[in-house]
Amino acid sequence: MAANENSVLIERIHMVHKSPCKVVFAITGGGAEIIGELLRHGSGSATVLDAVVPYSTNAMDRFLGRKPEKYCSEKTARLMAMVAYQRALSLSKGNGPADHEVIGIGATCKLKAANEREGRGHEIHVSLQTACQTGVSTLELTADRTREEEEKVAALLIFNVLARHCGVPEIDFGNMDDGRKKEEVIEKYKSVSEPVGNLLSQQRCSQDSPYETHGVVRIGLNEPKAPRESGKIRLVFPGSFDPCHRNHMFMAKQASKKLDEPVYFEISLTNVDKPPIDFISLSQRLDSLKEYKDEAFMGGVCLTSAPLFLQKAALFPNSTFIVGADTINRIFDAKYYSSTADTPAILKHFKEKNVRFMVFHRKSCELYIKPDVLEFCEVIPVDEYEDDGTSSTEIRKTYENKQETLS
Structure with missing residues (x-):
């Protein structure tokens, strides 16, 4: 120089x-x-x-x-x-x-x-x-x-x-x-707006504090459909949606039809075992959801800093969570949280928050639901829905390979 x-x-x-x-x-x-x-x-x-x-x-x-x-x-x-x-x-x-x-x-x-x-x-x-x-x-x-x-x-x-x-x-x-x-x-x-930024700058939720929460920031992808009870969210679809794809939408549509409620897609900016989501990645995920903004079942998006379901239950009491078979297998597993939460405490928390789970099968994923967990779950039979194998990971790889070819 x-x-x-x-x-x-x-x-x-x-x-x-x-x-x-x-x-x-x-x-x-x-x-x-x-x-x-x-x-x-x-x-x-x-x-x-x-x-x-x-x-x-x-x-x-x-x-x-x-x-x-x-x-x-x-x-x-x-x-x-x-x-x-x-x-x-x-x-x-x-x-x-x-x-x-x-x-x-x-x-x-x-x-x-x-x-x-x-x-x-x-x-x-x-x-x-x-x-x-x-x-x-x-x-x-x-x-x-x-x-x-x-x-x-x-x-x-x-x-x-x-x-x-x-x-x-x-x-x-x-x-x-x-x-x-x-x-x-x-x-x-x-x-992003300051409320969204605050979710990221707050102390990261840890496995040692499985009940800690920091609030919800609602984002409307379209004019939000009003829940049956004003201001209340009754049907929540948690996920990374990186990106959102047709299987996600089929699950949302089926759940909305069964409960006659709009679906709110929940994305936690923080994760248990990965770095938090940055705002470029968040924008890409929201864009993939916006493709479906005119669907009748679409309620909006909720951003949180709640990676654990104990935290999600505290943020969305009296609601039903849409989950896949691989997810339900770990929601009630104390090892997924920390030594501070055991299975009886987890069951008690979900019962106190009055939450339920609508469980959809995923291709090649065995479903193991213990008897004491069944009271919290509605399992969608295979003849009503079966995952066709579409994967967010594969969609990302295909997109990134195309971008490399173009460059």
Whole structure:
């Protein structure tokens, strides 16, 4: 980097340190030198709460709490940013920063490697997660650079994502192309309302607090159909809906017809064993539900931070939950919650909340319902509904493969 470019970077770094923003970084594959730049010029603790570099696949799997579908992708960068954001919330709690000043940045890169195969693409994905916004910047590197030059580009792109959020001018690194074709940074940003953001910024529900809840945010995909009793939700379909597909809709339609109630689709932003849902992913899931907004059974969407059914029952008392066979097998299993909840306590909680479960078969899934659980369940016979094997996972893979082919 030229001396004048370096002086500009140092100046902008000091401007970032003067902002109130607090950040946790998670960086892999390249660009990690930006961590050193932010720390070596003084006042780094004003901005950086923590930084991790999960470089091996094992380290990445542990950091995310799961094995990603691809290690270098926009989606993985968003997952990294979400985990970093949760870490930032934890580290800043009680230390003064407002929720909107706490951010997580995740970056995953595929840069020049020794003896790499011909045609291997070089790419950088940098994601930002805040209380009410998810953003991602993607740069496909097409110019021929050394590994060191690509590292600098990655570091500057990571810095620019941080600088923009801090209200600091970004660094123009287009001059590094030396007259070669300038690559384009592709950006996606999705924002949500403060009530939705609050669901994410609240303390994550844990298995050690299976009854803890944080409220519901209703979203109308269309003009909501009025429940039979004004303001009450009687029929709830919990799920990730990533994406929603025809089997979900068939279950909803059948349940609505049986109970003569509109269906409210519930999505928990937080999960027990996975990072919370970011707002780009949430937007995609809501779009898949909006395709069915004119269906007579559609009531709307409820967003929560209640990954456990004990929590859902507290949020939606006197309601019926639409579930599949694989789900009902674990709802009443104390191991699914924690040592603080045993089977009698679970049964008592559901009885007190007056909740029931409408159970639909899934293809190749055995249904085991104990006698003391049957009083809470209505099982839909196989001749009325049988899952045709459609999977949200397969739909996602097909979509992502098409996107890769188009790019």
